[in-house]
Amino acid sequence: MTGVVPAVDRSSETNRTWVCEAVRIIEADANRSADTHLIPFPLPPEWHVELYLKDESTHPTGSLKHRLARSLFLYALCNGWIVEGTPVIEASSGSTAVSEAYFARMLGLPFIAVMPRTTSAEKVELIEHQGGRCHFVDEPSQLYKESHRLAVELDGHFMDQFTHAERATDWRGNNNIAESIFSQMALEPHPEPEWVVVGAGTGGTSATIGRYVRYRQLRTRLAVVDPEHSVFFTAWRDDDPELTSCHGSRIEGIGRPRVEPSFIGEVIDRMIKVPDACSLAAIRAVAPVLGRRVGGSTGTNLWGAFQLVAQMRAAGRPGSIVTLLCDDGDRYAHTYFSDEWLAAQGLDLTAPCAVVESFLATGVWA
Structure with a gap:
């Protein structure tokens, strides 16, 4: 059900003219907006693993x-x-x-x-x-x-x-996020990433990337990170698409209490469950490294990406990983970056902060 559209004659010249102009306006906005940046995350070169953040916060609406x-x-x-x-x-x-x-x-x-x-x-x-x-x-x-x-x-x-x-985006190309990532990776030391790491809210981004890598015959694998209280991980692991929960996610933008229709589990190679304290510890630990704050969903992405970096290092496997910087952390000054909010939520970041800081210093995942 999509709602009831007002009773108008869709075939009228006036209506068709308005729709054509509306499409032109949206396409013009896209034409004015340069593509988002792909930022290297500063890891020691001797690790021989590169990590990149696709900075989606630079869109006109910031995410x-x-x-x-x-x-x-x-x-x-x-x-x-x-x-x-x-x-x-x-x-x-x-x-x-x-x-x-x-x-x-x-x-x-x-x-x-x-x-x-x-x-x-x-x-x-x-x-x-x-x-x-x-x-x-x-x-x-x-x-x-x-x-x-x-x-x-x-x-x-x-x-x-x-x-x-998952159906509104052309997963074969046409300037979708997958095409943009692989185009920007073309001149990097390892242009075909070992992993792309994303979260799932609607499931549209993971569906687009998972389909695109198959369509382009790429060997890149897709890892989807899932926050606390979200059902995606358990439903994917247990092959239970009807699973639901009465809880909402504290990590805005990702995690759902039901398996959404746009979530295509078959294109996912690995899922990683991430407690909320770990997501928020990651954004606090990386803020000094990046010189800026990032949002909670980016923290969830990084928690998963750091584990994969450590696994590649332990296996002596050089390569690259790409994840998403979903939005700016200033949107969460009164929540994720507030000690009072954390206390009210019963979240203690001490142990997960130590894990991230140890990883950044040693490349080993505790």
Whole structure:
């Protein structure tokens, strides 16, 4: 179900003209935005393993979700689901909503983000800054039902990133994130990465990368990291796509209480479960190394990537690994980088911080 589009004549010249102009506006925005950078993470050269961060925080809306939002809007426009004046509704914990609000405002469309009440104040402010409105629910399990309800009530379109993420992006190329990574790696010492490490929220990014490496006959393997309270890891391990949980993820942007339709487990070579304390220890430990703060999902990525670096070193296997810098850590100043918030959540970072610091010093994973 995608919501009810207002009763208009889609075949009318006026409607077709508006849709053509909307697609042009979105494509022009992409044309103005240079590709995101691929940043080497400073590991000792004698390790003979290179680690790279694809810095998705440099998109106009500051996160990896900018790519997804662009694809979802184009998909909805070209499917005839969005026409002039259609309210757009999305179930989102933050970054997707920020990006979708940006594109909705660009097209002059109302936008409502349905999100958990626990979403960071910084992300709420970013959504509202882009002209969006936030609609809160108390339980993560209510997100989908409430989004559908609003779409029907407002004669709008529920964008439904969790269903459409893997099909809205052309996984064979066309400037998707996989094509961008491998193009930027072309002149590096090990241009074909041993691993690409990503998290799963919708599952769209992992599906795109996993399909792309097969399509291009590459030997790169895909590792997906999964935070605490998310069901993706257990469902993948046990081949149980119906698995659900009553908990939401504390690591915004990744982790889900159900296996989303866009999650394609068959393209994943390895999954790594990452406790939340480990994700947050990683972002605090690497902040001085990178000279900047990064968000919690990047910490989850790095926790997994560091383990793979250590395994390659232990096996005497040179090569490269690519992971994602998903968004900027300044969005989480009052949560992940707040000692008071950590204490309220009952999170102690002492032991996992020691693991990361030991790895950065020795290349050995404790």
